[in-house]
Amino acid sequence: AHRHxxxxxxxxxxxxxxxxxxxxxxxxxxxxxxxxxxxxxGREDLQNRIIRCVGDPVTxxxxxxxxxxxxxxxxxxxxxxxxxxxxxxxxxxxxxLEFIAPERIREEFSKLLCGxxxxxxxxxxxxxIGQFLPELLAxxxxxxxxxxxxxxxxxxxxxxxSHTSNDLFVRLAVLLHDIGKPLCYTEDENGGxxxxxxxxxxxxxxxxxxxxxxxxxxxxxxxxx
Numbered sequence: 001a002h003r004h005x006x007x008x009x010x011x012x013x014x015x016x017x018x019x020x021x022x023x024x025x026x027x028x029x030x031x032x033x034x035x036x037x038x039x040x041x042g043r044e045d046l047q048n049r050i051i052r053c054v055g056d057p058v059t060x061x062x063x064x065x066x067x068x069x070x071x072x073x074x075x076x077x078x079x080x081x082x083x084x085x086x087x088x089x090x091x092x093x094x095x096x097l098e099f100i101a102p103e104r105i106r107e108e109f110s111k112l113l114c115g116x117x118x119x120x121x122x123x124x125x126x127x128x129i130g131q132f133l134p135e136l137l138a139x140x141x142x143x144x145x146x147x148x149x150x151x152x153x154x155x156x157x158x159x160x161x162s163h164t165s166n167d168l169f170v171r172l173a174v175l176l177h178d179i180g181k182p183l184c185y186t187e188d189e190n191g192g193x194x195x196x197x198x199x200x201x202x203x204x205x206x207x208x209x210x211x212x213x214x215x216x217x218x219x220x221x222x223x224x225x
Contacts, residue, residue, distance in 0.1 A: 014029050014031075014037055015037070017029075018039055018040070019040075019054065019055070021054050022054065022060055022064075022067045023042075023053055023071070023086075024040040024042040024045045024050075024054055025046050025051065025052075025074075027039070027040050027042050027054050028043065040052075040055075045083075049078070049080040049081060050080060050081060050082075051071050051074050051075055051080050051082050051083065051086060052082075052083040052085075052086050053067075053071075053086045053089070057086045057088070057090075058089045058093060061089055061090070061093045062093065062096065065093070065097055065100050066104050066105070066108060068093060068094060068096060068097055069097060069105065069109065069112070070108055071086060072090065072121050072125045072129075073108045073115070075115075075121050076113075076117045076118045076121040077111060077112070077114075077115035077117075078117075079115075079116050079117045090128060091128065094128045094131050095131060097131040097132055098132070100132075102132070102211060102212050102213045105212060106212040106213055106214060109133075109212070110168055113168065113171045113172065114171060118161065119162045122158060122175075123154075123155075123158055132212070133208065135176075135204060135208060136154065136179070139152070139153035139154040139157060139178070139179065139181070140153075140154040153178050153181050156178065157174070157175060157177070160174050160177070161174050161175060168218075169221050170225070172209070172222045173205075173222045173225035176201065176205045176208065177201060178201065179205060179208070180200030180201035180203075180204050181201075202223045202224070205222060205223050206219055206223045209222060
């Protein structure tokens with residue numbers, strides 16, 4: 001759904017081919033005689049570390065909703081920023097991700113999570129990521145109300161994530177390590193408590209990873225962690 005190629009057609013010119021690309025940094029070509037073909041300012045965006053859609057961002061994203069996640073994946077992996085119109089379209093069209101195959105989501109999100117700028121991107125675009133990981137949205141703004149924690153559940157999670165090695169198993173485990181807390185919260189005169197979130201977390205983690213079609217080994221290792 002939301003990706004409707006009628007058939008495979010070949011562009012007659014390189015210019016036509018480049019006009020169909022997702023982002024300007026991916027829409028350049030080189031020829032030994034002609035040199036660099038850069039119709040959309042990709043070289044300048046590359047130098048300025050900007051992710052910008054080719055043409056109208058809304059049109060590009062409606063052609064393939066996965067491009068929304070690809071945009072923030074590039075921002076995470078490369079440490080780039082989204083240009084203003086591209087960022088606005090990422091947010092306005094984020095519901096398109098609900099119609100993308102989970103296997104495609106998994107591949108992009110795994111790369112995003114292992115990016116050098118993953119913590120910043122998750123913090124900035126948690127509403128977008130929440131389209132396929134709504135459990136993370138429940139952590140945003142969820143105050144822990146305990147003397148042992150100065151952050152809400154999401155910010156605590158991101159702080160922990162910032163201290164992890166670039167390993168998918170570890171980063172998935174840390175991202176999801178407190179995912180069960182919002183479901184287990186109680187409060188009394190001593191403050192907030194999350195009794196039982198220990199066993200709830202691994203169960204939720206398994207459900208999330210299977211929903212995103214992670215392989216059995218990943219599900220087992222991350223759930224155990």
